[in-house]
Amino acid sequence: AKEPVRVLVTGAAGQIGYALVPMIARGVMLGPDQPVILHMLDIPPAAEALNGVKMELVDAAFPLLKGVVATTDVVEACTGVNIAVMVGGFPRKEGMERKDVMTKNVSIYKSQASALEKHAAANCKVVVVANPANTNALILKEYAPSIPEKNITCLTRLDHNRALGQISERLNVQVCDVKNVIIWGNHSSTQYPDVTHATVKTPAGEKPAPELVADDAWLKGEFISTVQQRGAAIIKARKLSSALSAASSACDHIRDWVLGTPEGTWVSMGVYSDGSYNVPAGLIYSFPVTCCNGQWTIVQGIGSANNWILIAMWANFFACYEQSLTSRPFHVPGLSIDEFSRKKLDLTAEELSEEKALAYSCLS
Ligand code: NAX
Structure with missing residues (x-):
């Protein structure tokens, strides 16, 4: 049997969290033969609701679900996770300045980055869902320098x-x-x-x-x-x-x-x-x-003018090489x-x- 994969969902007491955790527990994310352990993080005002989600996960008796960690402690949440789905964040409320919302999210993503960097499994893959998703992911990358940048993404x-x-x-x-x-x-x-x-x-x-x-x-x-x-x-x-x-x-x-x-x-x-x-x-x-x-x-695709020249040179080289082998035309890949x-x-x-x-x- 496969070892369980630990999947973190932050903001797990929220509405995306409520739709997402059963999908993960059913194998929609990692496949129907991959056991999972869910780590769910939310903030103290949502702790009771988070516990309710945990109760429902138990009640659903998902065969693939090998454990549930429901916590408001970011270190406990991040420890050993292989996948991190970052849904928690501070929403923009009416009348709020963009800068104020950004300040809140920067501070959230800064501290969660540090916790992931110190406590997540090596090679943990991260997707940021919470808005502003791209920029939250960038902050996370900045504050988790030991996580390879290729492992930090946002949802589009x-x-x-x-x-x-x-x-x-x-x-x-x-x-x-x-x-x-x-x-x-x-x-x-x-x-x-x-x-x-x-x-x-x-x-x-x-x-x-x-x-x-x-x-x-x-x-x-x-x-x-x-x-x-x-x-x-x-x-x-x-x-x-x-x-x-x-x-x-x-x-x-x-x-x-x-x-x-x-x-x-x-x-x-x-x-x-x-x-x-x-x-x-x-x-x-x-x-x-x-x-x-x-x-x-x-x-x-094709980048700068310099790349064009490089690509043209390589294309020429490979075209000659490939044609000598197969006489097929050569196409430069790229959109x-x-x-x-x-x-x-x-x-x-x-x-x-x-x-x-x-x-x-x-x-x-
Ligand atoms: P909800 O407000 O229902 O849930 C957010 C949850 O995050 C709440 O339970 C809240 O307590 C928790 N939370 C807040 N601060 C936290 C922190 N520091 N640590 C852990 N948890 C924290 O929002 P929901 O509808 O679930 O949306 C979540 C996020 O996804 C929002 O930022 C939203 O803008 C963003 N979206 C991104 C999408 C995308 O495609 N990238 C699409 C859907 C969604 O709009």
């Missing part, structure tokens, strides 16, 4: 799944037949949901989604704004923010990261930018990624970014740079 998979959902509804096809949309940038209304490279499985083979939709105005207008504003639409309808879809997407994020993405499919993850696609290095930015052996890799997309990639990067500056100003 919900936005990715929302984009898949919109295309599937528009074309009246199954959502599982749509793939390779991209969410670029911030998990905020400046995110860029990009369908340029998306495809749809049809009886006649895989077709480009833009060709099937055949409505450029919709793709560049309503589609983008619907995905960007979906969170607000859910709040309006439910009087509560997205919870089941957020929980499900957090499971998708970790599952694909740990178990790998299917061949030919990429997903969106907020990861530490290395400058790919000319996105400033040092931001947590959502990119298209593939995952294999527990590691994500940005779907490679093309048109002018419309470029502006949107830059706009959301600018917002993230501003958020980063604001977060740093809250540190001092």
Whole structure:
């Protein structure tokens, strides 16, 4: 039998937590044969509610669930965890300044980073869900320098799944037949949901989604704004923010990261930018990624002009080499970014740079 994996959920007494912990206990996140031990953290005012969630987990008698730690002590919560899903945070309340909310979250993520760094299992994988998700993840990275930066991510998979959902509804096809949309940038209304490279499985083979939709105005207008504003639409309808879809997407994020993405499919993850696609290095930015052996890799594209020259040189070299072996044409891998997309990639990067500056100003 497999050793249990310890999964931390912070903010576990909240509404995403309530939807998420049963999914983890049922094997939705790590697979139907992977036992888990749940670590649930919340703050003292929510301790009683947290204990209620623990009681329900016991009552549900999940076969895969080998233990539950429910605590308000951050050290106890973080000890030995292999996966950390950071849902707890300070929400923006009416009339609050952005800076005040940022200050609260910076201090939360600073202390939780230190606890993870000292007490989590080696190679612990972290996904930050709580908003501002990208910037909270960046703070966590700063204050947990011994956790590899490749292990710290934020959730944009919900936005990715929302984009898949919109295309599937528009074309009246199954959502599982749509793939390779991209969410670029911030998990905020400046995110860029990009369908340029998306495809749809049809009886006649895989077709480009833009060709099937055949409505450029919709793709560049309503589609983008619907995905960007979906969170607000859910709040309006439910009087509560997205919870089941957020929980499900957090499971998708970790599952694909740990178990790998299917061949030919990429997903969106907020990861530490290395400058790919000319996105400033040092931001947590959502990119298209593939995952294999527990590691994500940005779907490679073309970076700066220097990279172009390098790539051209290598391409030339490999083209000659490969053609001498197989006489097949050689394609430089990477996604093309048109002018419309470029502006949107830059706009959301600018917002993230501003958020980063604001977060740093809250540190001092
Ligand atoms: P809730 O307010 O229902 O739950 C948050 C929980 O976190 C509460 O139980 C609270 O006591 C706890 N908490 C607060 N400070 C804490 C701390 N220092 N340590 C541990 N726990 C703490 O919010 P919920 O609807 O569950 O949303 C949680 C977060 O997810 C929010 O920040 C929200 O903005 C964010 N979202 C992010 C999404 C994404 O795609 N990245 C989508 C959904 C969601 O809006």
